[in-house]
Amino acid sequence: MILNVQRHVHDAVTDALRRQFGLAEVPPFAIEVPPSRALGDLAVAVAFQLARTLRKAPRAIAGDLAAALTDLPGVARVVAAPNGYLNLYLERRPFVAARARGEVAWDPQPAEKTIVEHTAINPNKAAHVGHLRNAALGDTLVRVLRLRGTPVEVQNYIDDTGVQVADVIVGFRELEHLSLTDVQRIADSTRFDYYCWDLYSRVTEWYDGNATRLAVRASALHDLERGGNETAAMGAFIVDRIVRAHLKTMARLNIAYDLLTYEGDILRLQFWAHAFGILKDQGAVFLQTDGRHQGCWVMRIEEGGLGAPEPGEPEEESREKVIVRSNGVVTYVGKDIANQFWKFGFLGRDFHYRRFAAQATGHPLWATTSTDGEPGAPPFGHACRIYNVIDSRQMYLQALLSQALRTLGHAKEAENSVHFSYEMVALSHATARELGYPPAEGDDAKKPFVEVSGRKGLGVKVDDLLDLLATKASAEVSKRNAELSVEESERVAAQIATAAIRYFMLKFSRGKLIVFDMEEALSFEGETGPYLQYAVVRANNIFRKLEDRDGLVEADVLSGLDELPDDELRSGDGEPDAHDLWALVFEAARLDDIVEQTIRALEFSILAKYAFGLAQLFNAFYHRYPILNEDDAARKRWRAAGVAYFRQQLTQALDLMGIAVPTRM
């Protein structure tokens, strides 16, 4: 809740520059936050930028500006620092009082309908930590956008007709010789997503044993795509069960969706045929009659795109991407283009929809279907902006999507097709060893990490990780809070587990490969989700006790702040590392600025680090300044007001990261 102040300071400085120096054009400049409160609350470095054009020393410019900036509402004083910075100190009392009372609201942003697609796990096995990063980033993006008033539709793409599902079908059939009813029985009596996890890796080994077995897969895949046969029926069953397992896992992490988009529906409803028609009409794809891609429909890749020429091959060919194979089967790229067209609403066709499940959010989850749609579905699709949350390995394919849109004259949509890209999650050697995998050999041993592989069954399952965290949290909770009921204690443990894992997934910037290490992820100390929760729990405890002991509720604390002596707002001034009330409130106020930065950079580590820093500031304040035991009534009230604002802001920040605040810890 600092952006409004920054804006009016910016305007005032611009105005002062015009008046003082007769500048018609004021160069763009930023309102910064100085490294410590002793230097001021806001700072402007514009004097450096103007030194040359004005032929004047930065310090002198800053001095003139300071003199011109009188009577700025909300600003107590303006100081020209010796180095040329212009530093501003805010009026503290009204700043604190208004914010603690919640009188400074979020700016509504102009909003256009946005689709965020994330998770999109192949529905043939349990979710692992690699999938987790995707879902955590995607869900956080959704939360941040929604806070700013953007209407967001969350889609989860289900590849129900792909190779991975076919492989599990092959496993049930060829390795276990089971029928659909057998599989159904297994699903009802086992942890089915775990069962398929193991089966999938066994199938991979089976293929490796004899290459001719791949023909079985090809045939299964063909049946799966065509539908109306037993293979497809078994596939539909497996997919449904696994998708429900994924949703359950994600619900543990406070992740929900609006729509499941099934690839099978894209095929059955001829979305691809329509998209293909459009692409052909516009000349975006053509039938290659020669060379390596003979008989394929290909798309020309733009200059600077992908493609490595094979030795001796003309460069032309490497600049083509196959969209339809010579056997007439469309590739993933083609299906994705059709899906993207639909999301923007210019495919000219729509899905039918069915209610799929209830969710903890209260919003029903819908799924696409090819027939028998239910009434009451919201108007899905027709977005102005699309974020596809997919790891960086699929960069080229995402670039092709934009290219296809551009070729068809949809420049704006191409621009608004955002590949929200992030680096993958790998495993540390130590964690791979703990999971029982043999030490890597050869070149793999030299790598600093082990790659997660669903095919090999090598990975940490999300539910296992959550269970481990919850068990550990449960022990810690009951150790400290013997009076809690078993149910409450378990609820808190689950919240702590979710916090630990979600914070862990967000604290790294998205361009950084995460080498997942179990020991590190299980930590509750230092820069972790539980540390952040703990800070808010402490703040909440203060208010609980304030009510128990003094009969004061938050509203009592916040009323009458305007008349109270405000010495407390200057405590700690002049000290180099201020852990005082003003520093805490000021930092808490920066959340809106941080959210803006986060969206601009699509970088949630900014939000995560900010929340952590704010919690640190509070913990330091907490240790230094008593509240319940403070004798001076005015100081006590101001401190409590600061704590009220802090918990309001950090709770909000945690909510953006999908982290709840437990009742006790």
Place this chain on the structure above:
RNA sequence: GCGCCCGUAGCUCAGCGGAUAGAGCACCCGCCUCCUAAGCGGGGGGCCGCCGGUUCAAUUCCGGCCGGGCGCACCA
């Protein structure tokens, strides 16, 4: 070969061109008659990979190297 990402403390990572380069972990020292020690305070530890360029100012921007990762299928 081409494209993208990464290179900052022993380890894992932050650092929207600006004020003494920070945090967590690990290590050492201190703090529970005091609102929960999942905490707090203090300490040691840095050619910000290397070389150039732009700039009043470069860890930050640009170029070139070096090292590591990932892509560049009629897989998804």
